[in-house]
Structures are given as structure tokens and as C-alpha cells.
Amino acid sequence: MKDAQEEKQEEKRDGEPDGKPDGRKAPKSAQTRTLILETALRLFRERGYDKTTMRAIAQEAGVSVGNAYYYFASKEHLVQGFYDRIAEEHQAAVEPVLEGGEKELVDRIRGVLLAWLDIAEPYHEFAAQFFKNAADPDSPLSPFSPESEGPREAAIEVHRRVISGASVKIDPELSEALPRLLWLQQMGLVLFWVYDRSEGAENSRRLVERLSPVTARAISLSRFRILRPLVKETHELLSDFMPTAAGMAASGRPRRSGAKKD
Numbered sequence: 001m002k003d004a005q006e007e008k009q010e011e012k013r014d015g016e017p018d019g020k021p022d023g024r025k026a027p028k029s030a031q032t033r034t035l036i037l038e039t040a041l042r043l044f045r046e047r048g049y050d051k052t053t054m055r056a057i058a059q060e061a062g063v064s065v066g067n068a069y070y071y072f073a074s075k076e077h078l079v080q081g082f083y084d085r086i087a088e089e090h091q092a093a094v095e096p097v098l099e100g101g102e103k104e105l106v107d108r109i110r111g112v113l114l115a116w117l118d119i120a121e122p123y124h125e126f127a128a129q130f131f132k133n134a135a136d137p138d139s140p141l142s143p144f145s146p147e148s149e150g151p152r153e154a155a156i157e158v159h160r161r162v163i164s165g166a167s168v169k170i171d172p173e174l175s176e177a178l179p180r181l182l183w184l185q186q187m188g189l190v191l192f193w194v195y196d197r198s199e200g201a202e203n204s205r206r207l208v209e210r211l212s213p214v215t216a217r218a219i220s221l222s223r224f225r226i227l228r229p230l231v232k233e234t235h236e237l238l239s240d241f242m243p244t245a246a247g248m249a250a251s252g253r254p255r256r257s258g259a260k261k262d
Contacts, residue, residue: 033071036061040078049129076140079130080147087151089119094158103167106216112162113208131194143187156183171222
């Protein structure tokens with residue numbers, strides 16, 4: 001079995017590309033990283049997250065244990081790799097919704113949420129295994145953790161594009177907070193989806209269909225002067241409490257003493 005350093009040396013000798021999207025083959029290090037991640041996701045599904053060890057993942061992937069740890073320092077880092085993959089796939093899947101000429105806010109919200117359900121569906125059966133770890137506020141698997149900043153900010157950027165490309169006037173006091181609020185709404189959908197056992201997560205899709213027009217209507221109404229006091233209160237609420245979630249993650253809040261490490 002070759003280690004990661006040997007793979008990188010071979011890439012230099014062979015003149016392989018640096019992963020640029022020009023149709024050329026990905027470098028061996030990227031292929032190995034993808035292989036380890038896909039093997040881990042398969043074993044998580046077959047054996048469960050807690051019962052799957054890094055040694056088992058390495059053995060199934062045909063790499064050394066040291067090589068597996070080179071690419072992913074722990075099982076938690078493997079889950080972060082999964083989060084990154086979901087975020088990248090979602091960003092690609094929403095392009096037709098966000099850049100296809102659709103300006104109605106309700107359709108943009110609906111399209112983005114349904115696209116996430118489509119992307120996440122293959123992982124539904126073992127999503128609950130991740131959630132019990134992600135629910136711990138001190139876990140790096142939490143969507144609010146510093147470690148999850150990359151996929152979290154990528155998701156918030158998607159919602160920022162949802163609003164900026166819609167034909168709706170947004171109250172300036174809420175323009176900065178709304179993308180994060182929409183992301184929190186998506187997190188609520190994710191929680192519902194984790195527990196959804198309907199065929200093809202149909203109940204989650206029904207929730208999106210019911211939720212999207214309500215959300216779009218609330219955003220549209222926020223611009224009216226008669227609702228300005230409510231808008232102001234909402235803005236203050238978000239400003240005061242959202243830093244304790246996404247905001248505290250961005251500030252790198254330290255874990256409690258005695259928190260588990262891998």
C-alpha cells in the first residue's frame with residue numbers, strides 16, 4: 001500500500017493535473033481521498049457510525065491506516081467531508097433554480113429546499129446516526145460548530161442568492177439577517193427529514209410545499225410600514241440570539257472542559 005506522500009511524488013513525476021475542471025483526470029491524492037470518503041459512507045450505512053472504525057475503513061478502501069488518517073484525522077473529519085460534499089452538490093443542483101430566470105421568491109425558496117432533499121436522499125437511511133452526534137453543541141459535527149463553517153457559509157450563500165435574485169423588495173433592516181434565517185429554516189427541514197419515514201421522504205416534500213409560500217409571504221410583507229415595528233423586533237431578536245448559534249461558531253467558541261475528543 002502506498003502512502004499519501006508517495007502518491008503526491010508520483011503525481012509530480014507523472015505530470016498529473018492539479019484538479020482543474022478541464023476534463024482531465026483528478027490527481028491520485030484526490031482519488032484516494034474520495035475513495036476513503038465513499039468507503040466510509042458505505043460502512044456507516046451498513047454497520048452504523050459508532051461501530052465503524054478508521055481501521056475498518058482503511059481495510060475496505062485498500063489503503064494503510066496511516067494513509068486514511070493522513071486524509072481524514074478522525075471519523076468526525078470524515079463526516080465533515082460528507083458535509084462538504086453535500087454542500088457542493090447542493091450548490092450545483094440549485095443553479096437551474098437561481099440562474100434559470102425564475103424571479104418569484106416562493107419558487108426560488110421551494111426549488112432550493114427540494115434540491116437539498118434530492119441531494120440528501122441517498123444518505124437518508126443513516127442520517128439519524130449523524131444527528132445524534134451533531135445534536136451535541138460541543139461536537140464538531142454540529143452545524144453551528146467552527147469545523148462546520150465551510151458548508152454552513154456555503155448554504156447561507158445559497159439563500160443569499162435566493163433573495164438577491166428575486167423580484168421582491170426586502171426591508172433593509174432584514175437584508176443581512178434573512179439569509180441566515182432561511183438557513184435556520186433549512187436546518188429545521190433537515191431535522192424533520194431525519195425523522196421522516198414516509199416513502200421517498202414525501203412528508204418532507206409536502207412540508208416544503210406548505211412552508212415555501214408562507215415564508216415568501218412573510219418576507220414580502222416585511223416591507224410595509226405598518227409592519228415596521230414587527231420588522232424591528234425581528235431584527236433585534238436575530239441580532240441578539242443568532243450570535244449564540246452561527247455567530248458563536250464563527251467566533252470559535254471553545255468547547256467545555258471535558259468535552260470528548262476523537
